[in-house]
Amino acid sequence: MNDTTFHEIISRYHSPSGRTLGILRDIQIQEGYIPRELLNRVSVELNEPVSRLYSLVTFYSFFSLHPVGEHMITVCMGTPCHVRGAEKILETLQSLLQLSGESKDGKYSQTTQDNMFTVEIARCFGACSMAPVLHVDGDLYGYVTPEKIPDILSRYGWKGTGISQSENRSDAR
Numbered sequence: 001m002n003d004t005t006f007h008e009i010i011s012r013y014h015s016p017s018g019r020t021l022g023i024l025r026d027i028q029i030q031e032g033y034i035p036r037e038l039l040n041r042v043s044v045e046l047n048e049p050v051s052r053l054y055s056l057v058t059f060y061s062f063f064s065l066h067p068v069g070e071h072m073i074t075v076c077m078g079t080p081c082h083v084r085g086a087e088k089i090l091e092t093l094q095s096l097l098q099l100s101g102e103s104k105d106g107k108y109s110q111t112t113q114d115n116m117f118t119v120e121i122a123r124c125f126g127a128c129s130m131a132p133v134l135h136v137d138g139d140l141y142g143y144v145t146p147e148k149i150p151d152i153l154s155r156y157g158w159k160g161t162g163i164s165q166s167e168n169r170s171d172a173r
């Protein structure tokens with residue numbers, strides 16, 4: 001983001017009420033995430049501790065501190081989904097999409113190297129009766145099994161890199 005755009009966003013908000021969130025939201029929309037460098041600049045500009053801004057960004061799921069992929073996959077890890085195999089769903093996604101499985105910034109979030117997919121976790125979508133569930137770009141999938149994941153991913157342009165589907169099926173039993 002160049003200086004002109006940054007200062008234009010800062011100058012949009014005059015009232016202290018909601019100013020910080022408004023600025024962070026506009027940066028998120030403009031950049032697709034909140035780069036660390038911009039978080040520091042907002043901190044200086046608003047004279048707010050960077051730790052407070054960090055807390056806001058990690059609290060609201062709308063914000064991300066790293067670039068997100070073209071397609072957002074959110075796996076529910078609430079208790080009913082967890083009991084019915086959400087951990088296995090996440091492991092299968094990590095394996096098929098070749099993700100390391102490490103958490104960043106206090107939120108689990110991993111993006112594929114080609115920036116096609118980001119995988120995040122959440123707690124309960126209110127669809128527990130269909131557990132385990134996941135969202136892809138807002139589409140809800142219920143009763144998900146590891147065997148169904150290659151088909152779900154292929155609807156969003158996944159080309160089948162990583163472990164083969166037959167390996168995945170035998171692994172899921």
Ligand code: FES
Binds near residue numbers: 078128
């Ligand atoms: S716990 Fe997963 S939808 Fe409720």
